[in-house]
Amino acid sequence: MKPAFHHKLLNGRYGDPCLVVRIIRERRALLFDLGDIHALSPAVLSRVTDVFVSHTHIDHFIGFDAMLRATLRRSAPLTLYGPSGITRNVEGRLRGYAWNLIREYPAEIVVVEYSGRSLRRAVFRAESGFAKQTLPRTASDGLLLEDPAFTVRAAVLDHGIPCLAFSLEEPFRMNIDKDRLLRRNLTVGPWLTVLKRKVREGSIAGYLIVGRKRYALRDLLDIVRLGRGQKICYATDIGINRKNAGKLIALAKNADSFYCEAYFMEEDRRLAAGRYHLTTGECGRIARSAGVGKLYPMHFSPRYHGSEAELIKEVEEEFGGRIS
Ligand SMILES: [Zn+2]
Ligand SMILES: [Zn+2]
Incomplete structure (x- = not known):
């Protein structure tokens, strides 16, 4: 899919x-x-x-x-x-x-x-x-x-x-159950796109022509598998404080992809506090608490040009998951 x-x-x-x-x-x-x-x-x-x-x-x-x-x-x-x-x-x-x-x-x-x-x-x-x-x-x-x-x-x-x-x-997410499709002798065609669109819109009244036969939409629903989107x-x-972290962890909970700033390195935590930005470590900790699939650390301060690997390493130490 x-x-x-x-x-x-x-x-x-x-x-x-x-x-x-x-x-x-x-x-x-x-x-x-x-x-x-x-x-x-x-x-x-x-x-x-x-x-x-x-x-x-x-x-x-x-x-x-x-x-x-x-x-x-x-x-x-x-x-x-x-x-x-x-x-x-x-x-x-x-x-x-x-x-x-x-x-x-x-x-x-x-x-x-x-x-x-x-x-x-x-x-x-x-x-x-x-x-x-x-x-x-x-x-x-x-x-x-x-x-x-x-x-x-x-x-x-x-x-x-x-x-x-x-x-x-x-x-x-919507997947078509190919085995069921075969068992019912239905052929693959543009009608599957129409069926998926109708399910997405929640309008499952009406009919669809498949091959030369007419099917009620509700009789085709068994070939559609629904999964997590x-x-x-x-x-x-984002300023470093518990309220911000709590709100962000709730919003990002179980996201597949999480783009999050890591503007300052850990050694510059005091600067981060004054400018209301996260550090690399805070970025990693928030992503770990939110249980995200993949983390994309971003918005690095220009003061660290040429040190991308070091910043990523600091994020990685706190996150422990997949980083892109
Ligand atoms: Zn700003
Ligand atoms: Zn900014």
């Missing part, structure tokens, strides 16, 4: 962070943080529908203009999720340009602010020169986005300012 999500850190461990997640089946892409995004191909850029911004320090948000530029002529809206205050930051960036000649452009930017209790939405459309339109607030316990193919949840962590960590999860967690710029 192919994984639903393909994920890659765009600028390595030292560059301005951006995690690219492609959802192959949907021809769609998600970004976690908007650091430098110049390395993104136009094809992937055009498929980005949702961007999850941890916080708006410049190394995590400098890619906003490049993203906006790529969105101007497209009709599908772009949705940005972030912590309290992100709407003001987006508005400020939009106000930095003149927009008199783009009123016929279809571009629409939706901004969703998560405070820890509620979601506040605002919309900026090219047709109104990106004037802000505020929508009503809705309650949320951390669920930011629910789609038939995946959900995204967030936790508010302390980085001197609120900073969001994210968890992307597939509700379940893929889970990816992304967390960066």
